[in-house]
Amino acid sequence: MSTLEVVRLSKRYGERTAVDDLSFTARQGDIIGLLGPNGAGKTTTIRLLTTILRPSGGSFAVAGISGDHPAQIRQRIGVLPESAGYPGRQTGRDYLRYAARLFGRDRRDAGAAADRLLAEVGLGERAGSRISTYSRGMRQRLGIARALINEPVVVFLDEPTLGLDPAGQREILATVELIAQQRGATVVLSTHTLTEVEQICNTVLILDHGRLRAAGSVADVLTAAGTTSLGDAFLSLTGENRP
Numbered sequence: 001m002s003t004l005e006v007v008r009l010s011k012r013y014g015e016r017t018a019v020d021d022l023s024f025t026a027r028q029g030d031i032i033g034l035l036g037p038n039g040a041g042k043t044t045t046i047r048l049l050t051t052i053l054r055p056s057g058g059s060f061a062v063a064g065i066s067g068d069h070p071a072q073i074r075q076r077i078g079v080l081p082e083s084a085g086y087p088g089r090q091t092g093r094d095y096l097r098y099a100a101r102l103f104g105r106d107r108r109d110a111g112a113a114a115d116r117l118l119a120e121v122g123l124g125e126r127a128g129s130r131i132s133t134y135s136r137g138m139r140q141r142l143g144i145a146r147a148l149i150n151e152p153v154v155v156f157l158d159e160p161t162l163g164l165d166p167a168g169q170r171e172i173l174a175t176v177e178l179i180a181q182q183r184g185a186t187v188v189l190s191t192h193t194l195t196e197v198e199q200i201c202n203t204v205l206i207l208d209h210g211r212l213r214a215a216g217s218v219a220d221v222l223t224a225a226g227t228t229s230l231g232d233a234f235l236s237l238t239g240e241n242r243p
């Protein structure tokens with residue numbers, strides 16, 4: 001069964017169509033790279049699929065549950081938003097424990113879940129430190145741990161490596177691969193970094209002006225665009241190869 005099924009989804013803001021007739025499906029363990037120039041509709045797509053926004057048209061389902069049931073969808077997804085804020089005075093462990101309690105776990109269970117997740121994202125040794133002392137990369141990994149607290153079927157990560165140095169980027173990508181391989185979750189990853197997509201995504205979606213310009217494996221997209229690099233494919237499919 002598909003974990004995520006999107007059928008002719010659209011979102012309009014007045015005259016502007018931010019997402020236009022978007023359809024795709026995903027399965028367990030897929031890492032989907034959501035690409036597109038600024039304003040292409042990536043964040044709007046993530047907001048629709050995480051039930052923050054209501055679609056203007058079309059439909060979607062997570063693990064067979066219709067997007068018409070946002071409360072049920074939210075039980076089955078995890079999200080790292082574009083710019084997540086964190087309570088700097090809390091420790092990473094306290095922050096995750098609280099998140100686990102919000103999902104109904106008892107005190108002991110919440111503590112165990114927090115420690116397990118902190119270890120999973122490589123923050124075990126800093127579990128007891130205040131978040132204000134974390135680097136940007138560490139905060140992003142904490143945000144990913146937060147997104148996993150309810151054992152989600154689909155995890156949405158909006159530009160998780162933005163502003164990170166190469167080592168920080170690599171740590172995030174390794175974490176994302178673990179989420180897909182060991183948990184079998186589907187990961188939807190929005191990014192502007194094409195090398196990341198080439199490294200870890202088994203599916204690429206290229207959006208432009210809200211429309212899907214290409215979908216498939218990196219090899220499929222190269223073939224469709226008649227190019228040998230994902231960068232060239234991106235530029236030719238999105239009309240961004242202007243001088």
Ligand SMILES: Nc1ncnc2c1ncn2[C@@H]1O[C@H](COP(=O)(O)OP(=O)(O)OP(=O)(O)O)[C@@H](O)[C@H]1O
Pocket residue numbers: 013016017018036037038039040041042043044045
């Ligand atoms: N609340 C809003 N009201 C009106 N228009 C909006 C709103 N949010 C987004 N848009 C418009 O919808 C389009 C898609 O925006 P979106 O933020 O989804 O793009 P994006 O691909 O995530 O861009 P970026 O790479 O810059 O983050 C843009 O034209 C944007 O101006």
